[in-house]
Amino acid sequence: MVGQLTIQVLGELNVRQNGQLLPLPQSKKTRALLGYLAVIGRPQRRDHLCKMFWEIPDDPRASLRWSLHKLRPIVNTEGHECLHADHHSVFLTPQAVDLDFRGMASLRPADLHVLDTEALESLATTFRGEFLEGLCLPHCPSFEAWRLYHRDIALRLHMAILRALIRRLRDSPEQVHVHCLVLNRLTEEIADVDVPEQWSEPSISGTEPIPFSGAAPNQSHRLSRPGSGLVSRIFESDFPTPPLTSSKRSQEIRFCKTADRVTIAYAVCGHGSPIVRAAHWMSHLQYDWESPVWRHWIDALSEKTMLIRYDERGTGLSDWVAEDISFTAMIADLESVVDAAGLDRFTLLGVSQSCAVSVAYAVRHPERVSGLILYGGFVKGWRKRSDSHEVATHEAMTALIREGWGQNNPVFRHLFTAMFIPGGDQVQMHWFDELQRISVSPGNAGRLHEAFGEIDVSDVLSQVTVPTLVLHARKDAAVPFQCGREFATGIHGARFVDLDSANHVLLSNEPAFDQFVREVRRFVAETT
Template sequence: MTDMTVDDVLETGTVQVSDDIRLSYERRGSGTDIVLLNNFFVDRKSWRAYTGDLAAAARLTAYDLRGQGESTPLADEPVWEEHISDLKALFDGLGIEKAFLVGTSFSTLLCRDFAIAHPDRVHGLVLASPALSPYGPQRLRRLTKSWLHTLDTSGLAVLHDQVYPLVCSDRAVEEVGTAGFLGYKQNFLGIHTVESLRAGLLASTKAPLDPQTLTQVRQPTLLFVGGDDFSLSLDATERLTKLLPDATAVIVPHGGHAAFVEESEWFNREVLAFVRRVTGTDE
């Protein structure tokens, strides 16, 4: 099922990935394939605002995870490994032989696990503000469980208010002020339900977080990390880079956990340079 819109030559459709799950996707641009993986706090449409330069030089595919956005809602508790098999089915359904994977926060773990499971399908990884620790899983697990508790006891609006000052950098919070805060909140409430966000957060609690898993990633990897990221210190970033066999890190001095949004032009430049370097098409 595919239909075209005039805006940005956007191709939209769905792919059947299992008997009861269909994933909604969209594609823009042409050239080297880049697949964009949502974290559990955004949907596929969110990428449009900060990947314009990428779409001018590559073919971008974004999709809603199962239980998210316009993909099939989940009837049962999510299983982490199903997200990996879904991505494989999406590649096959859309005829993507090999692609770069771009993930943010918890979706960087999906990038990692897909690259390990299907190394022949991945050129390289871009891990933006990865939800990874070189020390172990306890901090991330406790954070996620606290967000689930807030969601279940107080709802989406309160969860947003809890997460917003963590995800956005100190500088960004000051620059956008109250108007920016309310704009982000309106968008957050517009793309989520309690059920869809709970499914995503529950799935993230099942993600493997053993730091040594990173040593199994053989593809070139680019880390794009904010210097003001609440979840990943500069020391931890350096340690992650050393765990990965072939990795480089770009540090955004004042960027937060959403540095790829706050500095989207910088992010686009780094990703394109990485793609060209890995594919041998440097200008």
């Protein structure tokens, strides 16, 4: 096609017209927007793009208009209108763009076996660097998750192409050596990503061995349950510890075994009628105890009751090696802790994904649950909610988790922190950044995130017979507000409390937390 655009995203973003390199705007967000539209290849809602790249107090719609104004002279050239925008959507016509990533993404492993060596060499040279290199946007978590998801795809494909070439070029040691050097570098970059077994190859005769381990050597200690001594040393050297409010504050950590022989750690503190907090994502019994993010929750809930909380399998002080990390296993963990603690009847508190776990438990064991409290939860996981944009974002987040959670640099984990506690101060955000690294390995975090997407308790809501209190933060960015309302509408007689907060984890200095505590204490008094 005459005048067709060539857009390259496998490396730094490049745009060419008839082979001539075109200058791009200096704004990283504008360039990132162009790359995103080119790869997506279908109309995108304006409100979706505004949310992905801009935030309040900026004027997102004005910022989007400005970026589109900068992009039009680049992509709409020689009488061809490639970039279309109306009041509702924006679209970069894929037929008018020769995109390097498009052909790559359509490749399958079997294709590499039938392509000739020249074609494989051509494919290998297409990779000029990582996907959209240099366009990291730490303050745009949705875009960054999407970018890293595609970076993961591109890295894996590049490695597969290089391995295919190495097999073909066994009789050319010099060429093999060059490809092995590149492959070793890529392997180091993707060290925290689980490499599919079929991609692993034995070392080639006459070359240096190629490591294909799924974990970086210095991360090996994360494969087993960390001891509290190690955690304490890390805390003492790196983090400011807030002062204790009471010299009598203490907890007892215990362990129990599940039916499939997984060790679960649980903690007991306080006195009075028991309340069990079902395990939520990212918890660590010792770290949470000292954390300015969770400490006020623990103190408030244990002031007049006996609080039992536990780390789910794969996290915290529980076993990090667990074959089964499914919704069924999550319910079994709760059952094991309740039995080990010797509880006949108790209040059950679900937080985030453990709301669904708590509902399932209450349906199975109504005689043991005096009252059910559900905060910040969802009836259906992100995959079951069938929102295409949400599913795509969460799939991308899996790559983001694998990429960033194992690193000492918290920049990627901070994206999640900004979603969970956008109102946090510097100290709170610092602790939450580290909670992700300390509480779970990147691999387990990714597995759990996938498992949460498959949760669906919509069919059993009508079977809940115990008194139920549902609370949800109105502007929760991690779990949409309507997800909490779905519990309240599906459980007969449930009372719903709307909390004025944007934090998924309520912070100590906001009125919404005080309201949460008042509602919980009143509910416990009425049901025990």
